Amino acid sequence: MTTESGAGARVNCVVDAEGRVALELPAPVAATRPHLLLRLRPKKGEPVTVSRTVPLEAVADGPARAVLEPLPALEEGRWDAFLLNGPDDTAPERLRPGLRDLRALVDGHLRDRPSPVAVRIPYVTKEGYLAVRAWLRTAHAEAGRIDVGDRSTTVTARLHGATFEDGAVVRLRMRGSDAPERDVRPVTDGDHLGFRFTVDHEDLAAGTAAEGGIWDVFVHPAAGAPPIRVARLLDDVADRKASFVHPAARAAGAVLRPYYTLDNDLSIRVATG
Incomplete structure (x- = not known):
């Protein structure tokens, strides 16, 4: 389990053995319809074309939670994480990592996987933001x-x-x-x-x-x-x-x-x- 320091909105995440990623913003979200936004990072010079949104279940005066289910699988690549304050939010806020509990992934090589093999690992970018590295391979x-x-x-x-x-x-x-x-x-x-x-x-x-x-x-x-x-x-x-x-x-x-x-x-x- 790791932590990161720095300013900005933070999100804790826990990954289970099936690849389910549970995310929690410890601070209340001041939005009526908040979402977690994941954007597949494009090749240099190309626009963003693939994204995934997950609703954040906000609790009054409490944390907001979102669960990224194993299916549908994420396309292979690096997915940057943002906070989307509503469906019309044109300026989503980049998220920074809080606690990252990846213990369920440590012995992942001991479990046999069916086809297609889907893997996702939350990590910290060089700039200190939260992202998810995903692989999706037939075998x-x-x-x-x-x-x-x-x-x-x-x-x-x-x-x-x-x-x-x-x-x-x-x-x-x-x-x-x-x-x-x-x-x-x-x-x-x-x-x-x-x-x-x-x-x-x-x-x-x-x-x-x-x-x-x-x-x-x-x-x-x-x-x-x-x-x-x-x-x-x-x-x-x-x-x-x-x-x-x-x-x-x-x-x-x-x-x-x-x-x-x-x-x-x-x-x-x-x-x-």
Whole structure:
């Protein structure tokens, strides 16, 4: 459970294991029809086109509460939170975080998820405002332990919303057009959900261009099945790129390091030269 300081309207939130987000403004709201407004943050330079409103149940001289139910799921992306004082409010107020109780999310990787896999994590933006990070994927491969050795890296993971069948492969795909790929056979558990795979450092370095590159990690759970991105989403960490730093390894004149992207997807960076 965490708190944040600073001026502005504040909202406490509690998330349960099903993804339900309960929000409470400790101070009374001076509005007749207050709503919580969530806006999906657009790409830079583009207008806001997707939003969601949730009514705040105001109590006289008491807090106002809103519950964001698990369904319908939020589209994947970052949703900024605002207080909307009425249906005609053209200047909604940006909300700041109060107490954030995310304890139910900490062990989320221990629960198997059906398809589609929907995840939402309230977090604090760089500017100190409340937002919700959401993922929505047909299926998901949750990365677990990552062991970086001298010659290879082994990743343990688990499928959600899919199961392994014949012909499964883990595919590392270098970013860019006409980019090379490397296929690795996963070793699967008896339940056809858990798996692990090992990446040979010299092989990956040999397949990387002289200027270096980034290999994104996918799993195809069956021959011809669509790719499932390997990522780490099922806990309480909305942004793990800077906070989860893995050791680097050297091979064939290159430095290799697994890392999580801005979307918490697993990739391997290879720097050559």
